[in-house]
Amino acid sequence: MGRHVLVTGGAGYIGSHACKALAAAGYVPVTFDNLATGWAEAVKYGPFEQGDLLDRAALDAVFAKWQPIAVMHFAALSQVGEAVAQPGHYWRVNVGGSLNLIEAAAAAGCMDFVFSSTCATYGDQDGVVLNEDTPQRPSNPYGSSKRAIEEILRDFGVAHGLRHVIYRYFNVAGADPSGEVGEFHQPETHLIPLMLDVVAGKRAALTLHGTDYATPDGTCIRDYVHVSDLVDAHVLGLQWLEAGKGNRVFCLGTGAGFSVREVVTQARAVTNQEVPMNEGPRRPGDAMQLVSGSARAVEELGWRPTRSSLQQMIGDAWRWHQNGHYDK
Structure with missing residues (x-):
């Protein structure tokens, strides 16, 4: 055993x-x-x-x-x-x-x-x-x-x-770089796969849930x-x-926060396609900004988040999105 x-x-x-x-x-x-x-x-x-x-x-x-x-x-x-x-x-x-x-x-x-x-x-x-x-x-x-x-x-x-x-x-x-497993929810609620659905023509537009937050571009910031x-x-x-x-x-986390609009901008760069967007109301319970201090994991565990650039996360997710889905 x-x-x-x-x-x-x-x-x-x-x-x-x-x-x-x-x-x-x-x-x-x-x-x-x-x-x-x-x-x-x-x-x-x-x-x-x-x-x-x-x-x-x-x-x-x-x-x-x-x-x-x-x-x-x-x-x-x-x-x-x-x-x-x-x-x-x-x-x-x-x-x-x-x-x-x-x-x-x-x-x-x-x-x-x-x-x-x-x-x-x-x-x-x-x-x-x-x-x-x-x-x-x-x-x-x-x-x-x-x-x-x-x-x-x-x-x-x-x-x-x-x-x-x-x-x-x-x-x-992101997704496993080999493409063996990835992110697929039904219904989907996570920003990056929703955004990639729009790029792939599976949804008409991405809804921004709140554009009036006290952030530089009005959208929520996440790590x-x-x-x-x-x-x-x-x-x-x-x-x-x-x-x-x-x-x-x-x-x-990485200690770096990106707004929803910043993630969309990076997705345009990675996929070389537009991401149509609609502005919607805030979702109940959503925080404005959530950014992690991960020094303890780095110092004590020896953890290194080496793949966590927006470019790689969206790129790996996009490859999975184009090739890999699960079926009920």
Whole structure:
């Protein structure tokens, strides 16, 4: 038996890239996913167990079958607007599912846990570079649910010795440069794939959600990180725990923020095509500016986000967009 790592949400965008990185690092990723937003075709690098985090018996069976040495937890609902409209759904799925998973891991003696959290736990703190010491003040139920899971992990660390690395990250973009896996959601809500749909003629225009923010060009500013850089950090986090270095929180971003209009300008340059745009109202729960301070990940983990230029993120996403899609 190899060193198995249970990857929840491994059929999704970030989870599938993480499975590739884990396999390359010598682990066997075991994907656990209910396929609500993931794709069976994205599970390429290890076994697939279809199941739901709200089903504790299914989780116990998977821990017994594979005896994973660690959990990498990506599975979550993650749309801010939906969370504002359906808070109960988000608390039930994200927090209830995570509690089931954490309890099952502790019961099985699987004590290394890498958690995909979010900068949404900080809320809207404009003009601040967000790092691990910034107070968490989530402004929507998605951010609140993720903060709650962080607190559950800390409590289980005290009570049961569960070890954790928590990653708070920002806007993830791009695709595996080889084209094996990529970003594909139905419905799509992320800026770069929406923009590329417009370029490819699959949508008439890109809607700018708010053009009256107090930013240089009126649109929101976000910190983008390449998905392959992001999952490299998750493997480093797993190795951090294996080395016995203790519980830690890391922010993952580049420290550079780009506005929506700046991303569109770069997309025009990469694709050599126009991006028609419409101006729309702000979305509920959206923060004006979210930029990461990632010095801790660089200094302590040795993480290097080498692929996270806008040009490469959009270029890799564009190649995937032209060639690779999943089918339900």
